[in-house]
Amino acid sequence: MKTSRIRRPPPLALNGSVIFEGDALTVLQRLPDRSVQCLITSPPYWGLRDYKNTEQIGLEPTLPQFINRLLTVFREARRVLKDDGVLWINIGDGFTSGNRTWRAPDKKNPARAMSMRPETPEGLKPKDLMGIPWRLAFALQDDGWYLRADVIWNKPNGMPESVRDRPTRTHEYLFMFSKEEQYFYNRDSVREGNGRNLRSVWNVNTLPFAGAHFATFPPKLIEPCIRSSSRPGDFVLDPFFGSGTVGLVAQEHGRSYVGIELHPAYVALAAERLCHSDGSIIRVAA
Template identity: 70%
Template sequence: MNKPLVEKISREAQLTLDASTIFQGDAITVLRRLPSGSVKCVVTSPPYWGLRDYGIDDQIGLELTMPQFIQKLVTVFAEVRRVLTDDGTLWVNIGDGYTSGNRGYRATDKKNPARAMTVRPDTPEGLKPKDLMGIPWRLAFALQDDGWYLRTDIIWNKPNAMPESVKDRPNRSHEFLFMFSKSEKYFYNSDAVKQAADGGGLRNLRTVWNINTKPYAGAHFATFPPELIRPCIKASTLPGDFVLDPFFGAGTVGLVCNEEGRNYAGVELNPAYVELAVERLGGIFNNVIKVAAA
């Protein structure tokens, strides 16, 4: 793989957005250096709480308590709101989980080795063993309380969802995708995402999306499928606009932006994932900026 152009930047320097860029660093550190009102849309899937250990310092998702996790994300998205244009939108994909029953580990899985964890948070206060935690809606309400307009929830139905071994509840086969806006009035191009209706013609986009999971072969962690985020980008931006993903991972948002003629700004803490994203998005043609921690 050709090495990308890499620029190192000091902690004090302001960042600019002139072209599609991957910023390697902590989300808060990078966001605080991005110009206000510089991106039209944000599409992201933050780490889920207690479900993955990505093996890197300062990662989000292994906070000792669920309120700490929620507050960490609220802090990140408060900085996202500053970077967003006044008529911009935020789309957040977030999954749920069950209490661990105070087990401090999770066993590996032949089909998913990354599932193994040597540390897991205790059962949150007020919840019982085997409780569904309700994290997506807890986050959505926390962001609403922090000033975001909660505009809609999308149910991402996964027709090819992995089977579960549980025998005392239905197999979970969906996640949530929330749409927020910074202001009461915002840009939304409904014509760009109209769907074919029964009997012919077009209808407005609906709130249940049937989309198969489509893992990226180069990654050992979950990535959201391009078709989940394509409607978000098409409805919320025009060609040439900037789309931000503060948890860039393997760069799916960048991939869709390239296909749809948008610019992207990706922030990723883990250098191994930055390398995956660079390879996926064209190697030497990507600009990578390493941002020192605050």
């Protein structure tokens, strides 16, 4: 019988700001242990968008499968994070589809249209708010992360909703996790104007970015995370890089960034936005 040895690909060195084009888990598995100080990210929301990629996250048939897939990604991210590092996650919620398997477009947001949608999760009813942010937060907590804060991202310019039987939702959650019980947190860098400790409700307007995909982070949401959880010269990682807002804010505050993005169009957009050279983009095959 002929046997062969499969060699593990060599680790990917971090020698400065870089964008990796590839699957988040695949790239994370090749990053060095304890190599980044801070993770800031917003994973794809479940059942919200079809990115037309077979490796995409967000269209798993069931909600537990979606949560478990994210757990696998953040478990690997935990290895990459320094022992005194911090993870910030923004994740949106949603309502059950009532078992509708499609969603119509609207004039303001054609990308809203989907030809496929997951079924209503087991145990939930039509019109139920699914509680996805807290389901993920508790799953990460059970997996070993320290859940340190739930920040309410209040959107003063939030989009109106055509609903008559509930309040319009104009907020999302931003969770703060640490890898260990003791970790780096510079509270003085994010004190409020009156000298108070930073509060847990952040009023930040959404901001459109021409050419960006539809889930662009507002820089003002990222700035407190960067300032409080990293030092100048540290590496800041976003495993779902999108249009590169985390990299942009990290760059402006003297940090190096590591972006991982599956979709080539978003990689190109982020590179242009960050004034990247082609040599700073590394394509990692699955």
